[in-house]
Amino acid sequence: MVMKCFQFHIGEKREEAKTPRPTSVQSSFTDHEIRQSGSEFNSQNASEESTESRGRSQFPSLSERPSNLKVFTFPELKQATKNFSRTTKLGEGGFGCVFKGIVKISEDPAQKIDVAVKQLGRRGLQGHKEWVTEVNVLGVVEHPNLVKLVGYCAEDDERGIQRLLIYEYMPNGSVEEHLSAKSVTPLPWAMRLRIALDAARGLAYLHEEMDFQIIFRDFKSSNILLDEQWNAKLSDFGLARLGPPEGLTHVSTAVVGTMGYAAPEYIQTGRLTSKSDVWSYGVFLYELITGRRPLDRNRPRSEQKLLEWVKPYLSDAKKFQQILDPRLEGKQILKSAHKLSLVANRCLARLQKTRPKMSEVLEMINQVVEGTNGTGNPQPPLMSKEQKKKFEEPEAKGKRRIADMKIGDGGWLVRVWSSKLVKTC
Numbered sequence: 001m002v003m004k005c006f007q008f009h010i011g012e013k014r015e016e017a018k019t020p021r022p023t024s025v026q027s028s029f030t031d032h033e034i035r036q037s038g039s040e041f042n043s044q045n046a047s048e049e050s051t052e053s054r055g056r057s058q059f060p061s062l063s064e065r066p067s068n069l070k071v072f073t074f075p076e077l078k079q080a081t082k083n084f085s086r087t088t089k090l091g092e093g094g095f096g097c098v099f100k101g102i103v104k105i106s107e108d109p110a111q112k113i114d115v116a117v118k119q120l121g122r123r124g125l126q127g128h129k130e131w132v133t134e135v136n137v138l139g140v141v142e143h144p145n146l147v148k149l150v151g152y153c154a155e156d157d158e159r160g161i162q163r164l165l166i167y168e169y170m171p172n173g174s175v176e177e178h179l180s181a182k183s184v185t186p187l188p189w190a191m192r193l194r195i196a197l198d199a200a201r202g203l204a205y206l207h208e209e210m211d212f213q214i215i216f217r218d219f220k221s222s223n224i225l226l227d228e229q230w231n232a233k234l235s236d237f238g239l240a241r242l243g244p245p246e247g248l249t250h251v252s253t254a255v256v257g258t259m260g261y262a263a264p265e266y267i268q269t270g271r272l273t274s275k276s277d278v279w280s281y282g283v284f285l286y287e288l289i290t291g292r293r294p295l296d297r298n299r300p301r302s303e304q305k306l307l308e309w310v311k312p313y314l315s316d317a318k319k320f321q322q323i324l325d326p327r328l329e330g331k332q333i334l335k336s337a338h339k340l341s342l343v344a345n346r347c348l349a350r351l352q353k354t355r356p357k358m359s360e361v362l363e364m365i366n367q368v369v370e371g372t373n374g375t376g377n378p379q380p381p382l383m384s385k386e387q388k389k390k391f392e393e394p395e396a397k398g399k400r401r402i403a404d405m406k407i408g409d410g411g412w413l414v415r416v417w418s419s420k421l422v423k424t425c
Contacts (some may be wrong), residue, residue, distance in 0.1 A: 005322055010293075012148035012185040020067065029292055042199070048184050056182070062102075068139070069135065069139045069149060069152060070105065070166075071151060071152065071153070072103065072152070072166060073153065073155065074155050074162045074164070076103065076153075077103075077153055077164055077369070080103045080115070081099040081117055082097055084097075084119065085099075088100045090116060093118075093236070095120050095127045095130055095131075095238065096120040096127070097119055097121075098116050098117075098119075098121050099116070100117075100169060101114070101166075102114055102115070103115050105396060112168035113150075114171075115166050115167060115168065115169050116166070116167045117167075118166075118167070119162075119164050120163040120164065122166075127163075128163055129238075131152075131238070133237060133238050134149065134165055134236075135149070135152050135165070137237045137240050138237055141205075141206070141214070143201075143202060144207070145202035145205070145231070145233050145234060146202055146206075146233055147168060147233045147235040148167065148168040149166070149167055149171065150166045150167060150168060152165050152166065153166070156264045167235070168227075170226060170233065170235070171226075171227065171228050171302060172226035173196055173225065173226060174226070175187075175221040175224040175225075175232065176221035176222040176224075176293075179221060179287060179291050179325075181291070186325070186327040186328075188290070189333045189336065190372070191230065192288040193288075193336070193369050194230075194232070195224065195370065196284075196285060196288055196365050197362070197365050198232035198286065199224055199234065200281065200362040201362060202232075202233065203216065203219065203234070203277055203281060203361075204358040204359045204361070204362045206234075206240075207277065207356065207357065207359075208358065208359050209356045210243060213242065213243030213274060214237075214241070214242060214243065214278045215240065215241050215272055215273070215274050215276065215282075216234065216237070216239075216362075217240055217256065217257060217272065217316070218238075218256070218261075219234070219261065219280035219281060220238065220280065220284065220294075221259050221284055221287050223235050223236045235391050237276070237422050239256050243274060243297050249271075250271075250272055251272045252270055252280045253268065253272050254268055255270050257280075259294075259295050260283065260293070261279075261280040261281070262276070262279075262282050263275065263276040263279035263280065263352065264279075264350075265352050266279075273352060274357070274358070275352035276355070277407070278352075278355045278356065278357070278358060278361065278421040280353070280357070281343070281361065282343075282347025282355075283307065283344075283348070285340055285341070285343060285344035285347070286307065286310055286341070288340070289324060289337050289341060289344070290306065290310065290324065290325055291323065291325030291326075292306050292309075292325075293304045293306065294307070294325060307348070310323050310341075314341065317334075320338055320341070321334055324337055332372065336368060337370065339372075340365075342363065343365060343368065346361070346364070347361060
């Protein structure tokens with residue numbers, strides 16, 4: 001089930017800067033639209049000088065970098081998805097439907113690959129801005145733990161403008177689906193650790209391993225997909241932003257993201273840093289530990305907010321067992337899960353400056369994995385997502401009720417985690 005996203009403004013609305021004309025997009029329509037939309041990646045509004053960021057090179061325009069994306073025609077994609085048939089539909093997100101398709105990637109007709117085709121709905125400029133961002137980001141970055149963007153389509157037809165994105169196909173769906181109570185084959189603990197490791201690698205790459213920084217801004221379990229070998233990859237970069245340039249500590253933006261994952265200081269001020277992603281990653285670790293969503297209105301009132309619910313159980317090892325996903329078995333899992341919670345607590349430090357960088361988080365997760373014995377090999381569930389479809393209950397057709405998030409509601413997020421468990425400085 002896909003979690004809803006929220007969007008609201010705090011304080012004064014930021015002014016969009018003019019951006020250079022991109023050279024990486026090959027469609028004349030796309031080129032025009034990227035210029036018109038301002039390509040959110042290239043229009044940053046940051047403030048406050050930082051001693052930490054001095055000496056760092058100015059981030060280049062992503063649109064000036066070479067891109068290997070394939071440009072598809074709309075008729076090609078109609079054929080690839082059987083005219084966007086319901087039988088090929090994989091799911092529906094906040095900005096459109098996703099279909100499975102088969103496309104040619106070269107002149108050789110025998111060379112075909114399975115892909116996921118996202119067709120953006122006609123919801124105005126906002127959806128298109130996110131389409132542009134995905135093209136600009138995934139067209140120039142490449143990592144084993146990032147979903148690969150194969151190509152895009154942007155053209156007119158009798159129904160108007162068509163905007164589509166074509167990704168590598170991820171047959172085992174999202175981590176959120178496998179953590180769901182409806183999943184027949186829940187993820188084993190060793191597999192959860194491997195997913196935590198893969199996700200940390202992806203974020204560390206975005207934050208620290210390029211000559212520019214990308215802040216994901218919408219890190220969550222539904223945006224972590226699993227390939228055929230159950231490797232985890234980050235997906236859906238529509239809300240991503242370039243990090244602050246040299247001499248600046250943050251990027252000021254409208255507050256967007258998913259309720260339950262967003263860092264408290266970002267909700268309250270709109271000041272975005274890579275540490276916002278680190279907070280979201282900490283929330284995700286508790287998802288892996290508990291098997292619960294960050295915000296679940298279907299639970300009793302005292303258990304609806306994951307971070308609030310787990311706090312009383314963290315200072316006592318005996319109590320800690322009560323928050324462990326009941327579908328997990330084995331004494332060694334408890335010890336390993338507690339170690340993972342200590343990493344989560346570091347990520348969830350109230351002051352964003354005291355949170356570790358993702359490279360440091362990755363090192364800590366590595367230590368948890370290496371120090372874990374007796375939890376078995378990271379074997380995947382017995383059935384893939386597609387194989388087990390017929391065994392799972394159909395999800396309700398109605399949309400999940402999501403309560404409005406007010407600025408004042410962010411208070412539950414900002415308390416300091418128990419000093420008995422972790423030192424955050």
